[in-house]
Amino acid sequence: GENVEQHPSTLSVQEGDSAVIKCTYSDSASNYFPWYKQELGKRPQLIIDIRSNVGEKKDQRIAVTLNKTAKHFSLHITETQPEDSAVYFCAASEKQAGTALIFGKGTTLSVSS
């Protein structure tokens, strides 16, 4: 089955800096790669996603890139703000399970002002 590795596990940046979180996946048949943000005590919420037929997608300060050949994808947050502080999870679709997702272990992002 699918396996997703996520790095780093923690990331601290100054307000205004950029943050990059990287994930690798094992199943070349996976075709959907979402990123979720989870604030303390809250539910995960989708912030951006990308499909395997697209190399890059951007939404304001957030962008995701996908390299199918290398089987890795990354989340880029520019001009970070204190409210970006949260745990971020990447995920990849488990092709054999339809749209079920396999998640990485998460990255705790801390943005200090």
Add this chain to the structure above:
Amino acid sequence: NAGVTQTPKFRVLKTGQSMTLLCAQDMNHEYMYWYRQDPGMGLRLIHYSVGEGTTAKGEVPDGYNVSRLKKQNFLLGLESAAPSQTSVYFCASSYGGSGHNEQFFGPGTRLTVL
């Protein structure tokens, strides 16, 4: 629209007790999922369903059972709770089908097994 709701929000069990967690969604989604979240482990898929009357195993199904008798509900059962099942449980749902993958999560249930 309430979205995805979970009952109960908190529960404390003793080892060997049983319980059922209820997930309900009002978005007419076909697919529903149960995850558990443990510190440093991310979200791990327990069981999922691709439609009413169907269920399938995920990454960590042992010790759990599920049922999807109605499209809007997905139940997670623990027949004989163990301390290793102490966790936060999240339910999620998605419309399903190509191009409709976004999963919407419930608020979670915090379960402690003593």
